[in-house]
Amino acid sequence: MHQLSKGLSSPGRRRAGSWVPMTAAWAMAAADSPSAALRRRDLCSRGIRLAGKMRSDVVDLLDTYVERQGLDASASVAAVEGVPVAAAERWDEQTGTQRLLENLAAYRAFRALLAQMLEEQREQLGEADAALGRALAAVLLQVSAFTYHLEELLRLESRGPPSEEGAGPPPLPHLGLFERKLRGLGVLRELAQWAVRSARDLRQLAKPGPGSGSAPSLAESP
Amino acid sequence: DSHIQYERVGADVTMKCGSMDWDAAVTWTANGTDIDESHLNGSYLILKNVDLTQSGQYSCYEGSSWHLKYQTYLRVGMPPKEPVLMCRSNNYPKGFYCSWHLSAPTYIPNSFNISVIHVTREMVCEKDVFPKNRCHIRYLQLFSTVKYKVTLTVTNALGKNSTTVTFDEFAIVKPDPPESVVAKPVPNNPRRLEVSWQNPSSWPDPESFPLKFFLRYRPLILDQWQHVELSDGTSHTITDAYAGKEYIIQVAAKDNDIGTWSDWSVAVHATPWTEEPKHLTTEAQVTETTSASTSSFMPPPTTKICDKGAVVGSGAVAVCWTAGLVLAAYGVLFI
Numbered sequence: 001m002h003q004l005s006k007g008l009s010s011p012g013r014r015r016a017g018s019w020v021p022m023t024a025a026w027a028m029a030a031a032d033s034p035s036a037a038l039r040r041r042d043l044c045s046r047g048i049r050l051a052g053k054m055r056s057d058v059v060d061l062l063d064t065y066v067e068r069q070g071l072d073a074s075a076s077v078a079a080v081e082g083v084p085v086a087a088a089e090r091w092d093e094q095t096g097t098q099r100l101l102e103n104l105a106a107y108r109a110f111r112a113l114l115a116q117m118l119e120e121q122r123e124q125l126g127e128a129d130a131a132l133g134r135a136l137a138a139v140l141l142q143v144s145a146f147t148y149h150l151e152e153l154l155r156l157e158s159r160g161p162p163s164e165e166g167a168g169p170p171p172l173p174h175l176g177l178f179e180r181k182l183r184g185l186g187v188l189r190e191l192a193q194w195a196v197r198s199a200r201d202l203r204q205l206a207k208p209g210p211g212s213g214s215a216p217s218l219a220e221s222p
Numbered sequence: 223d224s225h226i227q228y229e230r231v232g233a234d235v236t237m238k239c240g241s242m243d244w245d246a247a248v249t250w251t252a253n254g255t256d257i258d259e260s261h262l263n264g265s266y267l268i269l270k271n272v273d274l275t276q277s278g279q280y281s282c283y284e285g286s287s288w289h290l291k292y293q294t295y296l297r298v299g300m301p302p303k304e305p306v307l308m309c310r311s312n313n314y315p316k317g318f319y320c321s322w323h324l325s326a327p328t329y330i331p332n333s334f335n336i337s338v339i340h341v342t343r344e345m346v347c348e349k350d351v352f353p354k355n356r357c358h359i360r361y362l363q364l365f366s367t368v369k370y371k372v373t374l375t376v377t378n379a380l381g382k383n384s385t386t387v388t389f390d391e392f393a394i395v396k397p398d399p400p401e402s403v404v405a406k407p408v409p410n411n412p413r414r415l416e417v418s419w420q421n422p423s424s425w426p427d428p429e430s431f432p433l434k435f436f437l438r439y440r441p442l443i444l445d446q447w448q449h450v451e452l453s454d455g456t457s458h459t460i461t462d463a464y465a466g467k468e469y470i471i472q473v474a475a476k477d478n479d480i481g482t483w484s485d486w487s488v489a490v491h492a493t494p495w496t497e498e499p500k501h502l503t504t505e506a507q508v509t510e511t512t513s514a515s516t517s518s519f520m521p522p523p524t525t526k527i528c529d530k531g532a533v534v535g536s537g538a539v540a541v542c543w544t545a546g547l548v549l550a551a552y553g554v555l556f557i
Contacts (some may be wrong), residue, residue, distance in 0.1 A: 033478060052479070055479070076369075085367070086366070087363045087367070089362060091365070097257075186471070190367060193366075194365075197366065200430060203430045203431075204430055207429065207430070
């Protein structure tokens with residue numbers, strides 16, 4: 001994953017591991033500087049485009065997945081442990097940092113879940129369904145890229161990204177083949193929702209002004 | 223005592239004259255008019271296979287004293303058929319509204335009850351003052367994959383019926399059409415029209431939830447529309463308008479990421495700029511004339527009358543011929 005992240009950095013950028021540690025005061029000043037604001041806006045607009053492309057590819061992948069796995073597209077899937085849920089209450093009241101942290105936690109989890117799905121799909125179907133495997137791998141790549149993007153934005157917010165906890169998603173109870181297929185459906189559906197949410201989060205973040213990410217209150221009457 | 227009695231169209235109705243015996247002498251009236259005795263069975267009034275015209279006030283009077291013994295207001299109607307229900311969010315992400323109507327009238331008063339369930343929660347749908355058959359809900363959550371389930375029950379004195387719709391949060395998002403659409407000619411540009419519009423005022427936060435737009439335009443004389451999709455901005459310049467032709471232009475809006483297109487906006491009309499007075503020339507002949515002329519000669523604006531497919535009809539051919547002769551004469555003068 002780290003290799004993937006490195007490969008996606010823009011030319012001339014320093015690797016994440018080589019950033020010089022900063023004092024809090026300097027970090028605050030740097031975060032407010034015009035160049036930091038420009039960098040943030042640039043990362044936000046690129047992130048929004050990445051989220052849009054990711055959503056489009058996940059929607060296509062959902063169609064392929066449903067067809068190849070013999071599922072009913074309208075099947076309800078109960079919330080599964082370990083799959084980040086995109087639904088948010090009081091979304092409009094979140095700060096920019098909260099948005100970034102929630103997004104980062106989600107995409108790190110999706111990165112691990114998709115890697116797991118890819119492995120299971122290869123074991124289950126082998127080379128029989130290369131198209132599904134390629135589509136899964138392509139989305140996994142985009143999720144990794146987006147994760148890196150979020151980490152960069154958090155650095156700009158003068159709080160580095162939290163370290164990744166554990167080596168992957170929580171260990172699963174033994175799931176039969178059908179349950180694994182349904183779980184995969186749930187993962188892709190939530191990822192599609194997250195891709196829409198992330199674009200909105202980044203637009204909030206890109207708004208100028210203090211406490212970027214504070215939106216007009218939804219509590220006003222319509 | 224006066225009261226209201228609801229009966230179904232086609233039903234047989236028997237009215238008793240209060241506590242009067244069956245064999246008492248009575249007179250019944252409908253809206254003040256005596257009812258013929260053929261409709262009576264003793265003191266009972268019998269109305270067979272009632273229809274809507276028989277709604278009204280029915281009164282029963284004691285034979286000799288003309289004391290009013292009984293009065294009722296008969297309302298003939300129907301039990302409700304399955305109502306039609308739709309929900310839509312034109313103010314995302316604030317909330318959505320649901321509106322309903324009956325596919326057929328019942329002719330008697332109805333009451334409506336709506337329930338909105340999301341996950342396990344019942345949400346409050348606040349009824350609008352106007353229109354009456356509408357209510358609105360605030361979103362408590364955004365970006366949920368769980369569907370909303372809305373059930374509408376309509377009840378009247380003769381029965382009840384209900385309908386249920388389920389939908390995703392994203393699927394019902396449909397903005398109102400763009401507002402204040404304006405189309406103007408561009409000076410000295412005979413093939414351009416400048417179109418501008420505004421976001422619908424009901425869309426609460428276009429900065430965070432930007433809209434994209436679809437513009438369609440055609441000359442009034444043609445049926446086929448041209449379409450342009452615009453991912454940002456609230457203006458566009460049409461550059462391929464037929465010179466001198468009146469155009470009809472409309473715009474629609476959609477959230478950038480989710481939902482469906484709005485209805486088309488109110489149509490606006492505009493005609494591209496033309497130089498006064500109008501000259502009828504072809505493009506080829508303008509080029510020929512220009513190359514032979516002095517630098518101060520201004521080529522007249524091109525019309526599309528002579529272009530193939532622009533106008534159908536023998537009149538256009540006659541115009542082309544005339545224009546050709548005029549320009550040939552001009553060309554001779556300048557050579």
